[in-house]
Every structure is written in C-alpha cells, then in structure tokens.
Amino acid sequence: MPGNVDRRVRRTRQAIKRALVELILEKGYESVTVTDLIDRADVGRSTFYAHFDGKQEVLFANLDEITFLRPAASADGPLFAFSPAMFEHVREQRRLVRALIGRRSGRAVMAHGERLLHALVRDELLARGARASTSLDLVVTCVVGALMALLTRWADGEITATPAELDLAFRTAVAPGVEAVLAQV
Numbered sequence: 001m002p003g004n005v006d007r008r009v010r011r012t013r014q015a016i017k018r019a020l021v022e023l024i025l026e027k028g029y030e031s032v033t034v035t036d037l038i039d040r041a042d043v044g045r046s047t048f049y050a051h052f053d054g055k056q057e058v059l060f061a062n063l064d065e066i067t068f069l070r071p072a073a074s075a076d077g078p079l080f081a082f083s084p085a086m087f088e089h090v091r092e093q094r095r096l097v098r099a100l101i102g103r104r105s106g107r108a109v110m111a112h113g114e115r116l117l118h119a120l121v122r123d124e125l126l127a128r129g130a131r132a133s134t135s136l137d138l139v140v141t142c143v144v145g146a147l148m149a150l151l152t153r154w155a156d157g158e159i160t161a162t163p164a165e166l167d168l169a170f171r172t173a174v175a176p177g178v179e180a181v182l183a184q185v
Contacts, residue, residue, distance in 0.1 A: 013051050013061070015041040020058045024099040029059070029109055056108060063100055063112055079128075079175050082120060083147075087163035087170075090151060098155040101148070110148070117144045128182055139181050143174050 019040035023032045034055055038048050052058050090097045099105065101113050122140045130136050150166050153159045161169070 009051070012041075012043060012047060016043065016048060016051060016058055017062050020055065020062060021096055021099040024105060025095070029105050059100070059109055060112060062096060063109070063116065079178060080121070080124065080143075080171065082124070083170055084163065084167045087166045090155070091163050094155065097151065101152050102155045103152075110152075114144055114148060117147055121147075125178070125182070130182060135181070139178060143178065146170060146174050 016037055019037050020032065023036050023040060032055055034045075034048065037055060037058065038045055041048070052061070100109055118140055121143045122136065125136060125140065126132065147170060150159075150170055154161060154166060
C-alpha cells in the first residue's frame with residue numbers, strides 16, 4: 001500500500017506542476033491564481049495545500065527540476081562543465097523552460113532561476129581557488145547574465161541554436177574573462 005501512496009503523491013504533484021506550466025504559457029505567471037491551479041490540475045483545495053504552500057512553491061519545484069543535473073563543484077575538468085548537460089536538458093524540457101524563464105514567466109521566476117545559477121557558478125569558481133569577494137560576485141553576475149540571456153532568448157524562440165552551439169557561444173563569451181580572474185588567484 002505505501003508504494004501506491006507514493007505514486008499518488010507523485011502524480012498529484014506532477015499534475016499541479018504541469019498545470020502551472022500550462023497556465024504560465026497561456027496567461028503569464030503573475031495572472032495565475034491558486035484557484036486556477038486547482039481547477040486545471042483537477043484537485044481539491046485541501047489536496048493542493050497538502051502538497052504546496054502556494055503557487056510560488058509550485059514554481060520553485062518546477063525550477064528545481066531544471067537544475068537537477070548540477071554536478072558538485074569541482075576544480076577538475078573544463079570550466080563550467082555543467083553547461084553542456086544543462087543546455088541539453090533545457091532542450092529536452094523546452095516547454096517547461098519556456099514557461100519558467102521565458103517572456104511570460106514573471107520576475108519572481110527569473111530571480112529564483114538566477115539565484116540557482118549564481119550559486120552553481122560561484123561554487124565552481126570557489127572550488128577552483130577564487131576567493132569570496134565583491135569582485136567574485138561581479139564576475140558571477142556577468143556569467144549568470146550571459147547564461148540567462150541565452151536561455152531566455154532561446155526558450156522564447158528569438159534565437160535558434162543547438163545545445164552545442166549555445167554552449168560554444170556561452171564559453172566563447174565568458175571563459176576568457178573568468179580564466180583571467182582565476183589566474184590572478
């Protein structure tokens with residue numbers, strides 16, 4: 001019986017998360033209400049609140065799905081080793097990504113995504129010997145800005161590229177500057 005409960009819980013959570021994606025694509029994040037989510041997912045209000053505290057928690061659960069491929073920060077291997085897998089995952093989850101970081105996503109969504117990427121990039125640079133400082137945070141902000149610009153324009157269909165082309169553009173734009181900063185350590 002416990003296996004059935006776990007499956008039901010997963011199905012309910014997935015239905016609610018899917019409903020949010022559909023609604024964001026239809027009317028934008030800011031316009032979505034909990035009532036909209038309940039109606040679209042076909043769950044009761046108490047069921048919704050048994051799984052999530054509100055629409056923002058559903059949003060964050062969806063965003064966390066995008067970044068599950070993050071490796072542990074490492075000083076080994078190429079700089080930003082996470083990016084090829086991230087771009088590939090984004091392609092596989094394009095509808096989700098378009099809802100979460102596209103034009104209709106809303107500022108709260110973008111801010112959370114930026115925080116996740118900021119932590120990922122900062123952790124990697126610290127693992128490579130950078131010292132925590134205002135300068136490091138500025139560099140990380142630039143790197144995250146480049147990633148978000150590529151991801152949002154691609155998700156919205158403003159640019160067409162393969163994951164490999166996105167990764168190459170990202171690395172070409174940011175790696176030399178980041179490597180210069182790391183060389184100063």
